[in-house]
Amino acid sequence: xxxxxxxxxxxxxxxxxxxxxxxxxxxxxxxxxxxxxxxxxxxxxxxxxxxxxxxxxxxxxxxxxxxxxxxxxxxxxxxxxxxxxxxxxxxxxxxxxxxxxxxxxxxxxxxxxxxxxxxxxxxxxxxxxxxxxxxxxxxxxxxxxxxxxxxxxxxxxxxxxxxxxxxxxxxxxxxxxxxxxxxxxxxxxxxxxxxxxxxxxxxxxxxxxxxxxxxxxxxxxxxxxxxxxxxxxxxxxxxxxxxxxxxxxxxx
Ligand code: PEP
Numbered sequence: 001x002x003x004x005x006x007x008x009x010x011x012x013x014x015x016x017x018x019x020x021x022x023x024x025x026x027x028x029x030x031x032x033x034x035x036x037x038x039x040x041x042x043x044x045x046x047x048x049x050x051x052x053x054x055x056x057x058x059x060x061x062x063x064x065x066x067x068x069x070x071x072x073x074x075x076x077x078x079x080x081x082x083x084x085x086x087x088x089x090x091x092x093x094x095x096x097x098x099x100x101x102x103x104x105x106x107x108x109x110x111x112x113x114x115x116x117x118x119x120x121x122x123x124x125x126x127x128x129x130x131x132x133x134x135x136x137x138x139x140x141x142x143x144x145x146x147x148x149x150x151x152x153x154x155x156x157x158x159x160x161x162x163x164x165x166x167x168x169x170x171x172x173x174x175x176x177x178x179x180x181x182x183x184x185x186x187x188x189x190x191x192x193x194x195x196x197x198x199x200x201x202x203x204x205x206x207x208x209x210x211x212x213x214x215x216x217x218x219x220x221x222x223x224x225x226x227x228x229x230x231x232x233x234x235x236x237x238x239x240x241x242x243x244x245x246x247x248x249x250x251x252x
Contacts, residue, residue, distance in 0.1 A: 003207050005250045006164065006230035008040035008063060008125060009237025010093060020047035024054045026240040034059055037250050040091050045079060052088025063091035066099060069116035081120025092117045095151060096127045097170045107150035114151050118159045125164045126151040132171035141190050148194055160199060165191055165208045166232040172212025174234055181221045184210045188227035216245025224251050
């Protein structure tokens, strides 16, 4: 397999420190034998530091859910890449649709976040995806391509090679309405083609995750598509059974 699968859990605004540590303990116990898959969890900011300590020596990596592009200064409420690295993050989500829709994140700000993440030594997971209205208007490719182009804009070859992309149709997030494997594969193929236009080799190795109501029951079929290299999981990442079930559904 050219691309190592990745299963990432986005906990969103869920989990006190106590709850997060309890879930981490269960995940470690359940997943400690997995060697052929990158497993990533993204707890809330407040749990990152204690969770990082509990993940030491494990096969589970830590992600933040957002990053601000300035390094330090008068930016109330913001968290920089260097602070995320300091507490043990290896990855960061960029441009999640909830950030775009609820917190005013734009194409331009997602580009700044991508550059800041890479400059700090974090691997960005760039989230792209169309709304239901955009899909119904036949604009899926155009919208996803614009988000992708903005996120990858001005990255060096070495930076581009590190990026992970997550295709998350907004209409499938938290709705229980999963994209069909064919619908997802079609967009993943489009994304890979677009990366190929920039660099043929990076297009072969870049991981493109699918996100949107992934569950153990639908994961195997989605993950067996040729251009789906893993999953970004919201709701089902909050329970050890369902998250581990998705990891166990990866093709082997
Ligand atoms: C997400 O928020 O990234 C997501 C995919 O959520 P869910 O799995 O709950 O649809």
